[in-house]
Amino acid sequence: MPEAERPALRRLATARRVAKHRLSRRNIGRRGQLIGLTAALAAAAGTTAVGVSSSATGPAPTSTGLSPSQADALTAARIDRRDLGSRDASRIDLGLAATRKAAADKAAKQRAARLAANATLTERRALALASAKAVAARKAAAKAKALAAAKAAALAKAKAAAAKAKAAPKIVLPTTGYHLTARFDQAGGRWAHNHTGLDFAAPMGTPVRSVMAGEVIQADYEGAYGRQVKVRHADGTVTSYSHMSEFDVSVGDSVSAGSKVGAIGMTGNTTGPHVHFEVLPGGGSPIDPEPWLREHGVNP
Known part of the structure; x- marks a missing residue:
């Protein structure tokens, strides 16, 4: 054999010895496990000895040395062990299922509680x-009712005012309970010129009223006329009331027919309590009040 091939052969032989040694150790371990299992099963079956031969270096045994009863016991032990494992696994599965069911029930209750709270x-x-x-x-x-009531009240008030204005006389005499003591254009020593109006004599304090609606344009003391009020009416005619004891209106006031403007008195140039009444068309020279009053519907 050439010298160069000898190291390779030595390595190959060494490798074979190592592999054989490992196989021998593996077989010994397996036989030990088999002997321990057989002994345990035999003890469970009531035996005290197991006939198992082993050899550290010999081949694996071909027989366990068990009697038929021991073999039956071994088989039964194996079946029991398998059934026990199955029961344990079933109990574990049942326990897990119960735990999962309890968790699911708890989660369902919590969800139901949340839904109920939200509802x-x-x-x-x-x-x-x-x-x-x-x-x-x-x-x-x-609010709508109040507005409607207010609107209805305002409408009713306006209607009442219109009805009152319609029912109110358009013209009245300047006072009541009177008698005429002097007429228009009458001459006498009591006046510097002929008389320019009608004198309505009445007791002191008797109300003096505007004969028609209009606006007060004068309320002042006017010399021989005493306390005098003048009212301008819609057609421009001015009526004058003199010798009064008091004023009941002021310049700028609006009056209606029959509104009180003062009271019978004796202020100015007079010999007794009366109101001197004049009619001045357009505010100019006075005219006879009697026909003017009759033309407007009243007779002094």
Whole structure:
């Protein structure tokens, strides 16, 4: 054999010895396990000895040395062990299933509680919204009713005022309970010129009234006329009331037919309580008041 091939052969032989040694150790371990298992099963079956031959270096045994009863016991032990494992696994599965079911039930209860709480909150909100809408509707209805009532009251007031104005006389005599003491254009020593109006004599304090509606353009003390009030009417005619004891109107006041402008008195140039009444068309020279009053519907 060439010298160069010898190291390779030595390495190959060494490798074979190592592999054989490892196989021998593996077989010994397996035989030990088999002997321990057989002994345990035999003890369970009531035996005290197991006939198992082993050899550290010999081949694996071909027989366990068990009697038929021991073999049956071994088989039964194996079946029991398998059934026990199955039961344990079943118990574990049942325990896990129960745990999972309990967790699922708890989660379902929690979810149901949340849904119930949300439903209650939603119901409360709906009730609050409905109540707020009802309150707003009542307020709006009350406001509308109040506005309608105010409008109706204003309309009724306007109608009443119109009816009153319509029913009110368009012209009246300047006072009541009187008698005429002097007429228009009458001459006498009591006046510097002929008389320019009608004198309505009445007790002191008797009301003096505007004969028609108009605007007060004078309310002042006017010399021989004493306290004098003048009223301009819609057609421009001015009526004058003199010798009064008091004023009941001021310049700029609006008066209606029959409105009190003063009271019978004796101010100015007079010999007794009366009102000197004049009619001045357009505010100019006075005319006879008697026909003018008759033309307007009253007879002094």
